[in-house]
Amino acid sequence: MTSYAAHIVVFVGIYSMLAVSLDLMAGRTGMVSAAHAALFGIGAYAAALLESLVGAPFAVGMAGATIIAVCASIPIAIGTRRLRGDSFILATLGLQMVIYGVFQNWNEVTRGPLGISGISQPVILGWTVDTSSEFAILVTACAVTVIVVVWLLVTSPLGRVLHGIREDETFVQACGKRVLLHKSVAFGVSSAIASMSGALYAHYITYIDPTSFTVMESILVLSMVIIGGAGSMWGPLVGAVVLVTLPEALRFIGLPTAVAANLRQIIYGALLVIMMLARPQGLVGRYAFGR
């Protein structure tokens, strides 16, 4: 596998994990979050800081990042439990901006706009993951594990309750289910996966700064879920593959990098609008989003 192809596989894997985790909230439970990039960022910063401050190895850093993200998500889930639809989106958008502001301005910890550099390559049981190909294997393994875990979750009784919450939260509550608990579990698992993908991203790029975790990144992940098909197993994966690989095709027609970056965003913005208008169930999904 060439280094370039491996690089694409790494990004498809990381974004697949992010899209699958957001789908657990947005597509399965009906909580459309605009703060996923912030959770991704919490994972990345937590992993980088655990390594630089206490010398934590990769696995410990990743586990620590996951625990930190879950701890951060529980109060958010409890606080936003009564918000639905656009209120929930706006609240999470506000949270995204607050957390981004913290990344940007808490210089003593995050080093602000300078970011954190020199994050080491992962070492797992003596195996140093230092090439793109090796990283592609690691990320693919993580992504497959995450997909299997989420699939087991959504096909379990818990998953059926989450579907019920998406369709009619009051009815589920009337059936005696603990809606807050189930929503918190969905939020927690989603945050944990987003945080893991953030940790992988930090160790792959070896440098992080706040610009990787902006609201645009949240909209990109949301677009992946909607374009692929929310509430389905394959939808978020297809969305991630399409939105990561399609813009790469722009490189081969000789466009300057700045133009390609703008075109990439135009593509996903246009696809988002087209899907909302013409195919709310996405490319491969069945659940008509918001209808």
Added chain:
Amino acid sequence: MGLLFSILGDAAVITLLALTLGLTSMVASGRLYHFAAVSIYALGAYGMMLVVDSIGRGWIWLGVLVGVGAGVISGLLIEVLVYRSLRRLNCESMVLLLASLGVMVVVANCVALVFGNETQFLPIAAAPAGFYVFGTNIGAARGLVILAALLTVGVLHALLRHSSIGLSLRAAMSDSWLATTWGLRRDRLAIAVAVVAGACAASAGMYAAVDWGASPWMGFRALLYAVVCVVVSGSHRMVMQAIAAVALSAVSQVVAIRFSGNWQDVLVFGILVIWLIASSSPLVRCGN
């Protein structure tokens, strides 16, 4: 006094955007969704700058007209091509919001492709000379935008209270299904609102371009501030939106002076989150 006018200038921009959001949300039963106002804001600014750059500094007033025209036309296009179709499909307001985010991303990046990603500034001499109030020189652009915001708030408040179109808007916000059943033509109302809202957003964008320069994403932060004002005040309470905008600008400036300008956004969006969580009720309350 300089600080006061700075606060009022910022508040005027936020107020105009809040009016844009508030008016459009009234057509959609009080649900906030029009994030594409960021695009209209930028198109207004770039429309004006294009005229000033290509014809000359003396033509800034023509630039203002072009800017408002660009805002109105883009607002109409977004309404007709996107929002109207989605409303006819009976989509949830969340879908309107997501489509609006998509439009925002597309237009901002198209603007970036045409004009570049960098912030562009008007030639200093192009900005009209300022005038003195209580011995303080306030720029003409700042004075005009404050005046425009005050006038717009006043006129819209009066229209909403005392005109038949205002009554129709309040009816659409209160119960759009019932209002449509009783003969309200919501599409026509939405067109009228798109024109006014487009002009408001473009005016705010032009002032911002004169004072701070223009960039493709220039309106996003201001729009989020406007969201806070509308959420806190209610979509149909124009005067309250203006008061909230002044309060928000004042708090933001005080934080910038006392602590650091970097923490302004954290504070403002913290207010949004806490307000939403504390109210935990339908986002924008209906009523007269």
